[in-house]
Amino acid sequence: MTQVAQPRPANKRAQISAPTFRTDNWRLSPILTVLGLAGFVGYATFRSFQQDHYWVELYHYLTPFYSPCLSATCEPGSAVFGTLPWAFPWFMPFAAATLPFLLLFRLTCYYYRKAYYRAIWQAPTACAVREPHRSYSGETRFPLLGQNLHRYFFWIAGAIAVLNTYDALVALFHGHNGGFGIGLGNLILLANVVLLWCYTLSCHSCRHAFGGRLRSFSRHPVRYWMWTQISRLNTRHMQFAWITLGSLVLTDLYVALLSSGVITDLRFFN
Template sequence: MTSTLPPPEAAGWKRARIAQRTLRTDRWWSGPAWTVLGLTAFLVYGLARALQQDHYWVADYHYLTPFYSPCLAGQCVEEAAVFGRLPWDFPWFLPFAVVSLPFLLLFRLTCYYYRKAYYRSFWQSPTACAVREPHGRYTGETRFPLVLQNLHRYFFYIAFGIALLNTYDALVALFHGHNGGFGIGVGNLVLLTNVVLLWCYTLSCHSCRHVIGGRLRSFSRSPARYRMWTAVSKMNTRHMLFAWVTLATLVLTDLYVALVASGTLTDLRLLN
């Protein structure tokens, strides 16, 4: 059936010219605003703690904050330096965990969810649906520097290794209770909770989903990988939640270790 209506151009129709940035009446700006506040708060706290270079280690219970793992500087406490120390001290502006922190930040910076978050909030491209963006043109991620976002898949492998390191830090602390035996304190629970949630965020990553099942031509020939891919796909639906939760748990874990290390808090022991 052919339409009898004339084309819009023939009828003299034109695109609507709206002077307002948007006609939306809801609080469309609240989401981007909270995103700016949340990400900025994390970056400010993380930078301050990385440059503090103190209160990162609780010798009595082997608590090491993830912000300082692995600790490689010459001035690191020997017991905290799992992989040994470099033969020189780091300057004040260089974090002790200089090997891991840049890659962890790049892993999150190039994350699919975080891209959407800071594109909309900081870059305003666009700030929200049906809201005019302030940029004259759109080039996507085809030019420098945004083309480097494609390195996310490689940062995933590094982040996976760092998650293993954080897991080791949390598990080894269980065997440093009183008298060097097995023990559990509130700090152990904090470290373990942080590690579990970090794994949830890391494994729910789109890159992990692709590594497991993205190149398979037939799932029927790889039932084990199909089950793993299905599990990761279910976790992937909560990737945004894990992205925000792990920012909070990283801060809370580091803060707890710092307060115990400084003597402000006493770690409550539940066992031994």
Template structure:
């Protein structure tokens, strides 16, 4: 009898073995480098602003930066806490938007696109196609802490609720008259909705687990719309990082008196 080889042990996963550091001849490192710089710049700016606890509210026009929405500290500026506050003053190391920010960060951190971006840019897993990886072993997202990436679908539901809060903020600003700041808040929230609804989890919620779209024409129509947005998910992921910074910076400048807000309709 001919002996058969034993099945491979799939419990031990190894990286692809390349004899050379890379088989690429182009500047493959530019993409991961720019991604790392872009993400680091956003995280750095957002961290400073979240813990600054100042210049986040313009009472005359009802401008509230997304980084502080909803404002929950008892020390929030008068009028900024439209949904009420908790009965204590937050210390400096707690963000005023204590409820929303952690979930928004987790929603982005576990996003399918952002996983690809920071895996390559920071963890170098992999840094690029046909480039040797520095890690000997590979467990994927089957073990802690990366096992928590599977919670992305649940963070999506919270992100939808927070997007509704941001929508209220933009609508409240426009209800106090139309100014450049109100239009910036509106544009930001529209793009945030595009990013949120283009999420893979949203696509699964609408069209997943259906045996046939024939019996669900409305869900099929919604699924096609979300699928069209999904094809631009990476684009919205980067655009919204920029609009969040732009919106926050504009509110900061108006709130601090550095610039005046041009009014279009009073």
């Protein structure tokens, strides 16, 4: 009996000369991502090192980029928890204790990883698009190995969100007569805080911390309920990631314009 030769499995991947067979405008998304991230980083860097126009004494408005203000040269009243006994050099932001952790929290965020992996490192640039790198090691080597620290930065970011909430609430009790008052600046500060909480609580690490390690949901009904609510927020984590970049810029810009005297605060109740 003659045996039929079985075809041998291919030893190599299919050789495709084109970078992709996609026909849509797949370059648009990474280009917009680069422009959006670069715009925010440029603005935030400039404002953090400007060290001016960050505080409105009349209404107790403090921009999130300068909270908490720790330098001895901070504007009187802006340092709610006091300052250090020395002045910061020009290259050190007044909020040096919090800004690095907020940056690391965002930098290691699961969504932002996807954003800059694709848009900046092109690993890959888009789905079904060949990447220019010869090899892929994932997050198993330095410095990407440090992405695993995201779960710890989450807790620090949560503490900073509490601080931003305190700043927004304190400003409600500094109207014209030193009592309760509401102006447009108050609404902007409060809206920014709510959005920051939505971004922080929708974090994948938050979802895992409150319910990801449970073996039985029925034995932990409270944590299961929290995990469920966080999971709903988690589906919109990408949207909150971008929205909060815009809300931070808007909040800081409004405070800067008030502080520099360009505009006046619209008051609803004093």
